[in-house]
Amino acid sequence: MSVLPDPGASRAVLVGTSRFEYLEPLPAVANNLRALADLLCSPLSLQLPAQHVTVVEDPAAAHTVVGAVRQAATGASDTLIVYFAGHGLVDAQDQLVLALPHTEFGRIETGLPYDWVRQVLLLDSRAERHVVILDCCYSGLALGRMSAGTGLADQAAVEGSFLLAAAAETRTALAPVGETYTAFTGALLEALRRGIPGGPALVDLGVLYRHLRVSMEARGHPVPQARDRNSGAQVALGRNHADLPAAPVAAAAGADAGERPWPDPRAIRTVTGFFTALAQVRVVSGLTHQAVSERSAGRMAAGTVGALLNRSTLPTTWRTTAVYLSACGVPDEQITQWQTAWQQLRAQNLPAQTESREVTDDGGPGKARAWQRPLSALRRRRDH
Numbered sequence: 001m002s003v004l005p006d007p008g009a010s011r012a013v014l015v016g017t018s019r020f021e022y023l024e025p026l027p028a029v030a031n032n033l034r035a036l037a038d039l040l041c042s043p044l045s046l047q048l049p050a051q052h053v054t055v056v057e058d059p060a061a062a063h064t065v066v067g068a069v070r071q072a073a074t075g076a077s078d079t080l081i082v083y084f085a086g087h088g089l090v091d092a093q094d095q096l097v098l099a100l101p102h103t104e105f106g107r108i109e110t111g112l113p114y115d116w117v118r119q120v121l122l123l124d125s126r127a128e129r130h131v132v133i134l135d136c137c138y139s140g141l142a143l144g145r146m147s148a149g150t151g152l153a154d155q156a157a158v159e160g161s162f163l164l165a166a167a168a169e170t171r172t173a174l175a176p177v178g179e180t181y182t183a184f185t186g187a188l189l190e191a192l193r194r195g196i197p198g199g200p201a202l203v204d205l206g207v208l209y210r211h212l213r214v215s216m217e218a219r220g221h222p223v224p225q226a227r228d229r230n231s232g233a234q235v236a237l238g239r240n241h242a243d244l245p246a247a248p249v250a251a252a253a254g255a256d257a258g259e260r261p262w263p264d265p266r267a268i269r270t271v272t273g274f275f276t277a278l279a280q281v282r283v284v285s286g287l288t289h290q291a292v293s294e295r296s297a298g299r300m301a302a303g304t305v306g307a308l309l310n311r312s313t314l315p316t317t318w319r320t321t322a323v324y325l326s327a328c329g330v331p332d333e334q335i336t337q338w339q340t341a342w343q344q345l346r347a348q349n350l351p352a353q354t355e356s357r358e359v360t361d362d363g364g365p366g367k368a369r370a371w372q373r374p375l376s377a378l379r380r381r382r383d384h
Helices: 028-040 062-077 114-123 152-156 183-195 204-219 255-259 271-285 289-295 302-309 319-328 332-348 376-384
Strands: 012-015 053-057 079-090 094-100 131-140 163-164 200-204 225-228 236-239
Touching: 012 028, 012 062, 012 271, 028 053, 028 079, 028 183, 028 225, 053 062, 062 114, 062 255, 079 114, 114 131, 114 200, 131 183, 163 204, 183 204, 204 225, 271 289, 271 302, 271 319, 271 332, 289 302, 289 319, 289 332, 302 319
Parallel strands: 012 053, 012 079, 079 131, 131 163
Antiparallel strands: 079 094, 163 225, 200 236
């Protein structure tokens, strides 16, 4: 089953080299980095906190990249994303070498062996899942053309990960002069921004890979490669924005509500992830803040909906969150799972939470009250 990573427990390191002393420049790479960083932090993708996305542009030395990956690897417990764009070299042992600003063709010691990055992921990472995206071009060819090697995905594979790599074909330009992005990254950005018509609710890596293969082949571009280790293909990079609900859930909870692609509360590990998923519930429901309020039978003002979704600390009681989830149409079974996630996070963050105050039903601060009424009773009262 596809799953969106918890943004609070995930990290991304985006590395790109666009300016070179000895190799052809790749100006589109700088645009790749900015656009991908913005996307990963936005509602169109994972909504990662800005401090969880590290951009390493034109690194002066190999240790700069390795250090950034190692720091992110020790900080991520859910998903770690590592992206590289720039020239790629192949050494005498047919191993991948990532080009840096001072890299010279034929002098591999001036580049970054990809295996160094791979070892960090294997030995130092706490993350359960790794996503590696390589948009590498071969420096011996003309501007924007890729390496002729065929083993890129095999070389870069890491256990417990998904490797997505641009194909290495000399016949097709991948960084056309004058284009904003390289062809591979441009297609990836387009798929996540616009969605995949007719695709599933979540754009997981397996779906994204198949879409890129079809779309890039249709454009006459090289076909991407991929390697899946331990179900890494199920990691989603965002919701399918071409498939979001066009209509809200029915007034009475039914099959439609249960079949909607609700966020999975069992994947929540951090407070950030809790509120990110909570906001996604409203998006999936198709309801406005006012509509959520109306469906709560007066138990939740529209302002309270916004206040709840914009909190940075967990509510000290469960009631307001339960009302919100039920009003959005989330099935009772899943609301129970949400409550379990809230309880676990409360236990982990109890010292910090003692200083916060609950949001009351009218949107103002007040004393915490226990949520004791059964969810089925709430739903009956709401529907009447």
